[in-house]
Amino acid sequence: MSTDPQTPTRDTSIADGVETPLQTPASIAADPATKAARPAVTGTGHEVTLKNVKSFYGDNMAVKGVDLEYRANQVTAMIGPSGCGKSTLLRSINRMHEEIPGARVEGEILLDGVDINATGTDVVAIRRMIGMVFQRPNPFPTMSIRENVAAGLKFNKVKDVDHDERVEWALRGAGLWDEVKDRLNAPGVGLSGGQQQRLCIARTIAIKPDVILMDEPCSALDPIATLKVEELIQELKQEFTIVLVTHNMQQAARVGDRTAFMYLGDLVEVDETSKIFTNPSDTRTEEYVSGKFS
Amino acid sequence: MESSTVKAPTDAGARLRDHLARTKTGSWLDPWVKGALTALAGLIFVLLAYFLIKLFVEARPVFAAYGVLDFVFKVDWLPSQDTYGAGALVAGTVITSIVALIIGVPVAVATALFVTELAPVKLRGLISGTLELLAAVPSVVYGLWGFLFLAPKIKGIEQWFADTFSFIPFIGGEVSAANYFITGLILAIMIIPIVSAISREVMATVPADQKEAALALGATRWEMIRSTVLPYSRAGIVGGSMLGLGRALGETIAVAILIGGATSGVGDSLFSQGSTLASVIALEFQEATASPEHRAALIGAGLLLFAVTLVINAVARGYISRAESRLVRAEKDAKKAAAASAAGEAPKGPSLMSRVPRPHLPELVTSLSGRKRVDSIARGSVGFLTGVALLPLVALLAFLVIRGGGAISWDFFTTDPTGAAGAVSNANRFLGGDAAASTAGQDLGGIRSAIVGSLEVVGLAAVVVVPIGIAVAVYLVEYGQGTWFGGFVRYLVDVMTGVPSVVFGLFVYISLVVSQVGGVPFAGWKASVALGLLMLPIVINSSLPVLRLVPSALREAALALGVPRWKVILRIVLPTALPGLVTGALLAIARAAGETAPIIFTAGVATALVGDPNGPLNTLPAQIYADVTASSSAQHDRAWGAALTLVVLILLLSLVARLAQRRSRIS
Numbered sequence: 014m015s016t017d018p019q020t021p022t023r024d025t026s027i028a029d030g031v032e033t034p035l036q037t038p039a040s041i042a043a044d045p046a047t048k049a050a051r052p053a054v055t056g057t058g059h060e061v062t063l064k065n066v067k068s069f070y071g072d073n074m075a076v077k078g079v080d081l082e083y084r085a086n087q088v089t090a091m092i093g094p095s096g097c098g099k100s101t102l103l104r105s106i107n108r109m110h111e112e113i114p115g116a117r118v119e120g121e122i123l124l125d126g127v128d129i130n131a132t133g134t135d136v137v138a139i140r141r142m143i144g145m146v147f148q149r150p151n152p153f154p155t156m157s158i159r160e161n162v163a164a165g166l167k168f169n170k171v172k173d174v175d176h177d178e179r180v181e182w183a184l185r186g187a188g189l190w191d192e193v194k195d196r197l198n199a200p201g202v203g204l205s206g207g208q209q210q211r212l213c214i215a216r217t218i219a220i221k222p223d224v225i226l227m228d229e230p231c232s233a234l235d236p237i238a239t240l241k242v243e244e245l246i247q248e249l250k251q252e253f254t255i256v257l258v259t260h261n262m263q264q265a266a267r268v269g270d271r272t273a274f275m276y277l278g279d280l281v282e283v284d285e286t287s288k289i290f291t292n293p294s295d296t297r298t299e300e301y302v303s304g305k306f307s
Numbered sequence: 308m309e310s311s312t313v314k315a316p317t318d319a320g321a322r323l324r325d326h327l328a329r330t331k332t333g334s335w336l337d338p339w340v341k342g343a344l345t346a347l348a349g350l351i352f353v354l355l356a357y358f359l360i361k362l363f364v365e366a367r368p369v370f371a372a373y374g375v376l377d378f379v380f381k382v383d384w385l386p387s388q389d390t391y392g393a394g395a396l397v398a399g400t401v402i403t404s405i406v407a408l409i410i411g412v413p414v415a416v417a418t419a420l421f422v423t424e425l426a427p428v429k430l431r432g433l434i435s436g437t438l439e440l441l442a443a444v445p446s447v448v449y450g451l452w453g454f455l456f457l458a459p460k461i462k463g464i465e466q467w468f469a470d471t472f473s474f475i476p477f478i479g480g481e482v483s484a485a486n487y488f489i490t491g492l493i494l495a496i497m498i499i500p501i502v503s504a505i506s507r508e509v510m511a512t513v514p515a516d517q518k519e520a521a522l523a524l525g526a527t528r529w530e531m532i533r534s535t536v537l538p539y540s541r542a543g544i545v546g547g548s549m550l551g552l553g554r555a556l557g558e559t560i561a562v563a564i565l566i567g568g569a570t571s572g573v574g575d576s577l578f579s580q581g582s583t584l585a586s587v588i589a590l591e592f593q594e595a596t597a598s599p600e601h602r603a604a605l606i607g608a609g610l611l612l613f614a615v616t617l618v619i620n621a622v623a624r625g626y627i628s629r630a631e632s633r634l635v636r637a638e639k640d641a642k643k644a645a646a647a648s649a650a651g652e653a654p655k656g657p658s659l660m661s662r663v664p665r666p667h668l669p670e671l672v673t674s675l676s677g678r679k680r681v682d683s684i685a686r687g688s689v690g691f692l693t694g695v696a697l698l699p700l701v702a703l704l705a706f707l708v709i710r711g712g713g714a715i716s717w718d719f720f721t722t723d724p725t726g727a728a729g730a731v732s733n734a735n736r737f738l739g740g741d742a743a744a745s746t747a748g749q750d751l752g753g754i755r756s757a758i759v760g761s762l763e764v765v766g767l768a769a770v771v772v773v774p775i776g777i778a779v780a781v782y783l784v785e786y787g788q789g790t791w792f793g794g795f796v797r798y799l800v801d802v803m804t805g806v807p808s809v810v811f812g813l814f815v816y817i818s819l820v821v822s823q824v825g826g827v828p829f830a831g832w833k834a835s836v837a838l839g840l841l842m843l844p845i846v847i848n849s850s851l852p853v854l855r856l857v858p859s860a861l862r863e864a865a866l867a868l869g870v871p872r873w874k875v876i877l878r879i880v881l882p883t884a885l886p887g888l889v890t891g892a893l894l895a896i897a898r899a900a901g902e903t904a905p906i907i908f909t910a911g912v913a914t915a916l917v918g919d920p921n922g923p924l925n926t927l928p929a930q931i932y933a934d935v936t937a938s939s940s941a942q943h944d945r946a947w948g949a950a951l952t953l954v955v956l957i958l959l960l961s962l963v964a965r966l967a968q969r970r971s972r973i974s
């Protein structure tokens with residue numbers, strides 16, 4: 014983990030792309046401008062490989078054997094109809110799934126080739142390396158903005174980094190710094206919904222995990238806040254490997270390097286985003302991305 | 308799907324393995340914390356099991372000698388002849404409780420109706436606040452007020468009533484100063500706040516559209532109440548009344564002061580002296596030290612009382628949860644109907660309107676003016692009964708402030724009591740007047756030792772029990788949810804809530820006082836144990852909903868940050884729930900501070916200021932109890948002063964609790 018507070022650079026081409034009316038996911042995904050906006054990536058990141066992952070709630074199998082590779086420094090978008098197991102799969106990857114009584118996971122989940130479910134592996138250490146952003150913003154109500162961002166560092170007793178510097182780095186990274194720098198000691202719950210979500214993203218990246226899982230991070234946000242978060246995701250992938258669950262096809266097309274389509278607990282297909290939205294291999298994918306799906 | 312191109316994991320994997328090996332996460336503590344919390348929850352079981360076994364073992368001789376049925380129904384409780392049939396006590400308990408219900412429930416329901424349906428909005432908060440104030444007054448103060456003020460005042464009325472209605476069985480004859488009726492009356496005043504609060508809650512949930520539908524059909528306000536509000540909230544009212552009954556059955560000190568203490572027979576009228584299961588324990592436990600059989604009989608009475616309250620409370624909870632589940636069902640139905648109509652479906656089955664119970668109009672009064680008259684009479688009576696409920700409070704507060712305020716001075720707080728104070732000398736001191744002789748003309752001193760002792764006893768109990776109670780609640784919410792053990796502990800806590808405080812006092816008396824644990828029989832810390840047993844279920848029950856209110860999203864957020872579970876509880880769950888936890892703890896402390904029965908069994912007799920809790924300690928409730936029943940008016944004044952002090956302390960605690968609640972960050 015590097016400790017230098019670096020500020021991810023902003024770029025606005027994605028925002029410009031969105032402002033153009035009448036865009037379909039396919040046109041977004043095929044648009045060379047969107048592609049060009051994606052910075053070239055050097056392979057310093059971490060990757061997650063799923064091998065025949067099955068997740069259960071009691072006897073009910075919600076994820077039915079998924080093989081999938083989340084590539085380093087890429088955004089993998091996960092799409093699929095409600096109830097198909099996206100959240101369950103995501104929560105299996107950082108072992109939050111096992112917090113639910115009766116829930117268990119089978120198969121292998123490898124982080125840089127190391128099985129995170131191997132006996133003797135500390136679940137808490139795994140979660141520090143695989144961070145998560147939730148659907149609804151959930152800042153800690155007893156804490157200020159600063160304390161919220163530093164919560165992971167403080168609870169984990171991280172001493173070799175300057176907390177204030179890291180807080181600033183994370184807030185800048187989350188695109189929130191300018192809005193809150195004058196009131197870092199104000200309560201975190203006093204922010205607007207979109208700001209709260211970016212605060213939660215800052216909280217997650219402040220401990221510099223290897224991988225960030227995002228479960229519909231924009232579903233509670235308005236379009237402008239959504240846009241900010243999308244920009245942010247694009248920048249974060251330079252340092253992190255990102256998995257993004259979304260119901261918003263345009264969003265998947267805009268930010269996903271690769272897109273995975275899940276249906277009824279199965280992974281139907283995963284491919285380059287442009288391919289998924291323009292020329293998918295499976296008819297179910299085609300029906301789903303073209304909105305013919307019921 | 309593409310073939311996976313896993314890069315040689317050597318460097319990254321090695322780094323990760325190395326990292327995993329080196330990070331200290333603190334998660335090794337998790338199983339220990341879980342184990343410790345589970346053990347604490349298990350402690351409830353051990354405690355309750357020991358409590359029951361101890362009582363059974365100690366009471367066995369009396370059950371063996373008489374048989375359970377004879378013990379319960381035979382009317383010959385004569386300690387001097389060593390015969391113990393508890394029939395008269397059972398009868399006394401039943402009679403006083405029935406009187407309390409007959410008087411208390413209608414008044415309580417009327418106040419609830421008045422507050423929810425009829426009173427102007429401004430008045431509502433005032434009335435319900437006043438009633439809550441009534442609930443905070445400790446029972447010894449009710450006893451004091453009933454004995455010194457109410458009983459002499461209404462004796463004439465009682466006598467007139469007895470003479471006029473002497474043709475009714477069990478009414479008539481000579482009216483005794485202490486009797487069943489006055490006891491039941493005070494009990495009624497004590498249960499009104501409870502019954503009223505629960506009725507109010509239930510009535511507030513009657514759907515507005517049902518009420519409006521009735522009014523729209525042309526019903527008067529009273530007809531609307533009769534046809535929708537009352538039927539809808541019946542289960543809740545019954546449940547609340549049963550809870551009030553449970554309280555009346557177990558009430559000890561007020562009854563001990565007011566009922567006279569006769570045990571040989573039931574007496575010939577409602578206005579004769581008697582005893583209840585609870586009062587006899589308080590009045591006779593000390594003379595029973597000499598006779599093991601007498602003690603066994605008292606413990607038998609305690610067990611009987613416990614069994615009865617257990618059943619009553621279980622039934623009450625059944626009714627209340629039925630009322631609540633009906634509400635949930637109604638909400639679900641409404642949602643379904645809304646969803647159906649949103650989906651463009653015509654509502655199936657009977658239409659919404661026809662599901663509203665039609666006000667069946669009274670047939671005798673068919674003219675509109677007649678119905679209006681009935682309406683105003685009914686509304687008038689509801690308002691009148693509300694006034695009746697508030698009257699005792701006003702009288703009690705006025706008396707407290709006037710008489711208590713008169714007794715209070717700087718010296719009152721800075722000197723210790725002298726004379727026969729703080730003593731529970733013997734059972735018959737209500738009848739004899741020996742205290743008067745010894746204290747006449749003497750400076751009685753103040754109540755310093757009582758205040759300090761109360762703080763000591765209650766503080767000790769709180770310091771130990773509040774953390775344990777919160778820990779058990781944490782176990783139930785964080786680990787025990789959905790497990791059989793969690794459900795079991797939850798049930799035990801409910802059982803514990805229903806144990807009358809006098810039975811806890813008796814339990815500590817036989818297990819710690821008689822056996823002289825710590826080298827002395829009576830000790831302040833033993834009173835703390837008794838109060839602690841009483842507080843434990845209250846703390847747990849008030850913490851549970853607060854902890855449940857902490858959104859699980861916060862727990863997940865912290866867990867996902869790589870925070871071990873125990874730290875999530877310590878740093879996220881508890882701080883978020885803190886205001887509510889403080890409120891619950893303070894209310895439990897306020898409740899314990901006013902308890903008298905468990906203290907007189909355990910803290911013993913003292914007047915001087917003592918710091919050491921391993922020895923007899925004076926307390927405010929014990930001081931009041933001792934002074935009330937002395938016949939010197941100077942001691943009565945001291946009792947009033949002490950009562951005012953106690954009530955002010957308790958109200959302060961409740962006030963702080965309210966403020967804490969207001970600071971709560973979870974909606």
Ligand SMILES: Nc1ncnc2c1ncn2[C@@H]1O[C@H](COP(=O)(O)OP(=O)(O)OP(=O)(O)O)[C@@H](O)[C@H]1O
Pocket residue numbers: 070073075093094095096097098099100101102113
């Ligand atoms: N706590 C739970 N207990 C039991 N079953 C669950 C639980 N949570 C989810 N499921 C089941 O697992 C399946 C997958 O649910 P999941 O939440 O992963 O879907 P999803 O793809 O995230 O849906 P959405 O897009 O609506 O968020 C569903 O059939 C659901 O009923």
Ligand SMILES: [Mg+2]
Pocket residue numbers: 099100101228
């Ligand atoms: Mg989901």
